[in-house]
Amino acid sequence: MRNDEDFEINLTGSSDDLNTQSPTQEQKESGWFKRWRKGITTNTSEKKEMPEGLWSKCPECNYICTTSELDEAKYVCPKCSYHHRIGSQDYFDIIFDEGSQTALFENIRSKDFLGFTDLKPYGKRLDEIHHKASHLKDSMRVAAGTVNGKGLVIACMDFEFIGGSLGSVMGEKFSRAVDYCIEHKLPYMVISKSGGARMMESAFSLMQLAKTSGKLSQLSDAGLPYISMLTDPTFGGISASFGMLGDLNIAEPGALIGFAGPRVIKETIKRDLPEGFQRSEFLLEHGFLDKIIPRTELKEKLYQIISLIEG
Structure with missing residues (x-):
């Protein structure tokens, strides 16, 4: 020994x-x-160079897989089914039939109406984001296409653009999408992923809550369905307005949904919160959601929903 x-x-x-x-x-x-x-x-010269972006690590279970494997799984962890955050184009590719999608209202961009400055001027912040994410003009993109042959208009948020915040451009795109649906007799779907109203636009941002809610009344009067899909995270002015106004409110598994964050609520009421508080499963159990749909089943479920509504 x-x-x-x-x-x-x-x-x-x-x-x-x-x-x-x-x-x-x-x-x-x-x-x-x-x-x-x-x-x-x-000798460092003998080390093998590893291409960047080849591997992806799940933030929930730490499972490591190739990015191509994750892409094939629709950015759902193969081990624990954690739903990674994805952008609007990823959702369009997942939901729409190949070659059917058409981008709408891409020419609208945010402006600094108020000359707002926090850590930096709002106008400069917009310029930096447009340079970094040149494919995004604002925090929402709209596209029309088909789902297994069924027509659908989708407005989807991009969290990488100032946290998916609600501003005047998002409100305008949302409204024009409703008008497009009414004109072409198409169902409307919004995929939310946002931290709430954009503080840099002040009252202009807050007015979008009333504007978007009013447009949904017009959609309802036209007899057209509105599907609201909540993803991680959906907070603030979004959940206080059109996020919860769907004829059908659905969500992804494990999505964090609410108005104020759990830490703020806990500090306000001075009590511990229930386990899983503000997760989509908790909201479904308490009647705030109609259904939770995994991303891998989303296209087929949407087709079934649209077919059922259209009769």
């Missing part, structure tokens, strides 16, 4: 004798894991 010192030497190679002498045959046979020389280095 080796003593603790011998065991430590085997693991670390810290013995002075091992640093100066070649290993004996007995030492060679005693274990392959011994380090016979200290300070062994590798």
Whole structure:
């Protein structure tokens, strides 16, 4: 039986004798894991270069898979079914039939009406975001297409654009999408992912709550369905307006949904919150949602819903 010192030497190679002498045959046979020389280095020029973006790690279970595997799984973790956050184009590709989608109202961009400045001027912030994410003009994109042959208009938010915040451009795109649905007799779907109203636009942002809610009344008067899909996270002015006004309110598994965040609520009421509070499963159990639909089943379920509504 080796003593603790011998065991430590085997693991670390810290013995002075091992640093100066070649290993004996007995030492060679005693274990392959011994380090016979200290300070062994590798020439950096010999290291293999690993392409960036090849692997993805699940933030929920730490499972590591290739990005291509994650893409095939519609950005749902193959191990724990965690739904990764994705952008509007990813949702369009998942839901619409191939080659059927048409982008709408892409020419509308945000403006700094108030000359607002926080840590930096709002106008400069917009310029930086447009440069970084050139494919985005604002936090919402709208597209029309078909779902297994059934027509549908989708307005989807992009969280990477100022947290998917609700501003005047989102309100305008939302409203024009409703008008498009009424003109072409199409159902309307909104995929929400937002932190709430955009503070840099002040009252202009808050007025979008009334504007979007009013447009949904017009859609209802036209006898057209509105499907609201809530994803992680959906908070603030979105959940206080059109996010919860759907003829059918659905959500992704595990999505965090509410008005104020759980930490703010806990500090306000001075009480611990129930387990799973504000998760989509909690909201479904308490009657705030009609159904939770995994992303992998979304297209087929939407087709069934639209077919049922249209008769």
